[in-house]
Amino acid sequence: MQDSLDHARELDRRDPLRVYRDEFMFPRCSDGSDQLYFCGNSLGLQPRGVAAVMDRELQHWHELAVEGHFRGENPWTRYPQRLQERMAALIGARPAEVAVMNTLTVNLHLLLISFFRPRGGRRLVLIEPQPFPSDRYALASHLRLHGLDPDQCLVEIEPGGRQLVDETSIEAWLDERGEEVALVLWPGVQYATGQCFDLRRIAAAARKAGAVCGFDLAHSVGNVPLSLHETGADFAVWCSYKYLNAGPGAIGGCFVHERHHGRTDLNRLNGWWGNDLASRFRMAREFEPARGADAWQVSTPPTLAMLPLEASLDLFERAGMAALREKSLAMTNHLEFLIERRLGRQINIVTPADPARRGCQLSLQVKAGRAAGRALFEQLEAAGTVGDWREPDIVRVAPVPFYNSFEDCWRFVDQVKDLLSVTPA
Numbered sequence: 001m002q003d004s005l006d007h008a009r010e011l012d013r014r015d016p017l018r019v020y021r022d023e024f025m026f027p028r029c030s031d032g033s034d035q036l037y038f039c040g041n042s043l044g045l046q047p048r049g050v051a052a053v054m055d056r057e058l059q060h061w062h063e064l065a066v067e068g069h070f071r072g073e074n075p076w077t078r079y080p081q082r083l084q085e086r087m088a089a090l091i092g093a094r095p096a097e098v099a100v101m102n103t104l105t106v107n108l109h110l111l112l113i114s115f116f117r118p119r120g121g122r123r124l125v126l127i128e129p130q131p132f133p134s135d136r137y138a139l140a141s142h143l144r145l146h147g148l149d150p151d152q153c154l155v156e157i158e159p160g161g162r163q164l165v166d167e168t169s170i171e172a173w174l175d176e177r178g179e180e181v182a183l184v185l186w187p188g189v190q191y192a193t194g195q196c197f198d199l200r201r202i203a204a205a206a207r208k209a210g211a212v213c214g215f216d217l218a219h220s221v222g223n224v225p226l227s228l229h230e231t232g233a234d235f236a237v238w239c240s241y242k243y244l245n246a247g248p249g250a251i252g253g254c255f256v257h258e259r260h261h262g263r264t265d266l267n268r269l270n271g272w273w274g275n276d277l278a279s280r281f282r283m284a285r286e287f288e289p290a291r292g293a294d295a296w297q298v299s300t301p302p303t304l305a306m307l308p309l310e311a312s313l314d315l316f317e318r319a320g321m322a323a324l325r326e327k328s329l330a331m332t333n334h335l336e337f338l339i340e341r342r343l344g345r346q347i348n349i350v351t352p353a354d355p356a357r358r359g360c361q362l363s364l365q366v367k368a369g370r371a372a373g374r375a376l377f378e379q380l381e382a383a384g385t386v387g388d389w390r391e392p393d394i395v396r397v398a399p400v401p402f403y404n405s406f407e408d409c410w411r412f413v414d415q416v417k418d419l420l421s422v423t424p425a
C-alpha cells in the first residue's frame with residue numbers, strides 16, 4: 001500500500017464498483033461540495049432510484065385507489081413477498097424464513113414472546129458487553145414479564161483485550177453455565193467496536209447448551225456476507241436504514257428458522273396480516289397462521305415505506321454482495337493502513353485487525369482521552385466530515401463500498417492529522 005492521494009485515486013480508477021457512487025445522493029457542505037460521509041453504519045445515503053419507485057406507486061394509488069391491493073403490476077397485498085424473496089437471497093435464508101416488517105426492536109419483542117421461554121433453572125439471557133441499549137431494554141422488559149430480575153438474569157460476558165469478546169470465551173462460558181441459559185442474543189457485528197462474529201459457531205454453542213439463539217443483525221445485513229439459514233440460529237432481527245439504505249426509521253425484517261414453522265406450542269402475538277394469505281380476506285373468526293416467518297406479521301404492511309428498500313435491493317442485486325465485500329475489505333484495509341501510518345501515535349483502532357473479523361466500520365479512540373476525542377469529532381463535523389460518536393469515547397467511521405472511495409479515506413486521514421495537530425489534549 002502507498003500513502004498518497006495519487007495512489008488513492010489510482011485505486012478508485014481500478015475499482016469496478018466506482019459507478020455506484022453516482023447512484024446515491026450526498027449531503028452538501030456550505031460551499032456546495034459533497035460531504036465526506038462515513039456514517040452508513042448509522043444511516044445509509046439515499047439511492048437515486050427511490051424517487052422513481054415512489055412515483056410509480058403514488059401513480060398506482062392515484063389510478064387504482066383501493067383496488068391497488070389486488071390489481072396492477074405490483075399488487076400491494078403481495079408486495080411484501082416480493083421483498084421477502086430478495087431479502088432472503090441477500091442474507092442467505094429461505095424465503096419462507098424471512099418477513100419484511102416493522103422495525104428492529106418491535107420485531108425483537110415479537111420474537112421474544114415466542115422464543116424466550118425461561119423454565120426452572122434456565123433463566124439467564126446471555127449478551128455481549130455493551131450491547132445496543134434498545135436490545136437491553138427489550139430483554140429486561142421480557143425478563144420482568146416473566147417475573148425475573150434483569151440485574152440477576154441479564155448477563156454480559158466480560159470483554160477481553162481491546163473491549164472484545166471472542167467465540168472461545170462464549171463457548172467456555174456456555175460449557176460452564178449453559179444449563180442456566182434460556183437465550184443467547186448476540187450481534188452479527190457489534191455496534192460500538194465493529195467486531196464481526198462467527199454466527200454458526202455461536203449458534204452451535206447455544207444449541208449444545210440447550211439454549212435458544214437469536215441474532216441482532218442491524219450492523220451485518222448489507223455489510224458482510226451472511227448464510228443465516230446455515231448458522232442454525234432460531235431467529236434474527238435487523239433494520240434496513242444502515243447498510244441497506246432504506247431511509248430513516250425504515251422497515252426492518254426478521255428471520256425464523258424453518259424448523260419452527262408450523263409449531264403450535266409457541267406463543268405469538270397474532271394479527272390479521274399473519275393469517276395465511278389464502279384465507280386472510282375471509283375475515284374468519286379463527287386465526288389461521290401463515291406457514292413460515294409471515295405468521296409473525298401483525299398489521300397491514302406500510303407499502304410506501306417499503307419502496308426505498310426496493311430501490312436499494314435493486315442496487316445490491318446489480319453489484320453483488322461478493323463484489324461489495326471484496327471492495328469493503330480493500331477499502332477498510334486501506335483506511336486502517338493510513339491511520340496506523342499517519343496517526344498511530346494518536347489514534348487507537350478498537351475494531352479487530354483481522355479483516356475477516358470486521359465489516360467496513362472502524363471504531364477509533366483518541367489516545368489523549370475522551371475530551372480530545374469529542375473535540376476531534378466536533379471539529380470533523382464542523383468541517384463537513386460525517387462519522388458518529390458513541391459513548392464513552394468512540395468515533396465510528398464506515399467506508400461503505402457502494403458510495404465511498406479510496407480518495408475519501410485518504411482525505412479523512414489527512415483531515416484528522418491536521419485537526420489533531422491543533423486539538424488540545
